[in-house]
Amino acid sequence: MIKGLYEAHLPVNNLEISLAFYKKLGLKLAWRDEVTAFFWIEEGKSWLGLWEGDEYQTPYHPALRHIAFHxxxxxxxxxxxxxxxxxxxxxxxxxxxxxxxxxxxxxxxxxxxxxxxxxxxxxxxxxxxxxxxxxxxxxxxxxxxxxxxx
Known part of the structure; x- marks a missing residue:
């Protein structure tokens, strides 16, 4: 059933700063809204989700406790x-x-x-x-x- 990793998630404090950072790494932006962004790790196969939020108000951000299998x-x-x-x-x-x-x-x-x-x-x-x-x-x-x- 499971073919590989579909996505992983990270919480970020400032989405705009993180967008610039991951673009510098050469990742291609796949999708975004006001507080989330997804970058392709392998285009068409797997991506990284970034979730903006205050890590001190949500110490167990769901992004740290979630993965998706392809x-x-x-x-x-x-x-x-x-x-x-x-x-x-x-x-x-x-x-x-x-x-x-x-x-x-x-x-x-x-x-x-x-x-x-x-x-x-x-x-x-x-x-x-x-x-x-x-x-x-x-x-x-x-x-x-x-x-x-x-």
């Missing part, structure tokens, strides 16, 4: 069955109620979340080819909703 699209569709078979349970992401895998069209990826025995957030994630006319969709879609769109 899986195929087809494996992600079967991920709940796989997790159950190895006696693990998926967990909802953010404010979502559902544990079902979901698509993020505007980011071109899909995910399902679960935790390790210490409560670290783990994610199975894959890239999704998004037609240009659907890249504006920022809501999270189920696989069924996504496949009906494309």
């Amino acid at each position: 899986v195929s699209y087809e494996d992600l569709k079967k991920s709940l069955t796989w997790l159950k078979a190895i006696q693990m349970e998926a967990v909802p992401f953010g404010g979502r109620k559902s544990v079902e895998p979901f698509i993020r069209p505007h980011q071109g990826n899909a995910s399902v979340y679960f935790n390790d025995p210490d409560g670290n957030s783990l994610e199975l994630m894959c890239f999704v080819e998004v037609p240009h006319h659907l890249k504006h969709i920022t809501e999270k879609l189920s696989f069924e909703e996504w496949e009906n769109l494309i």
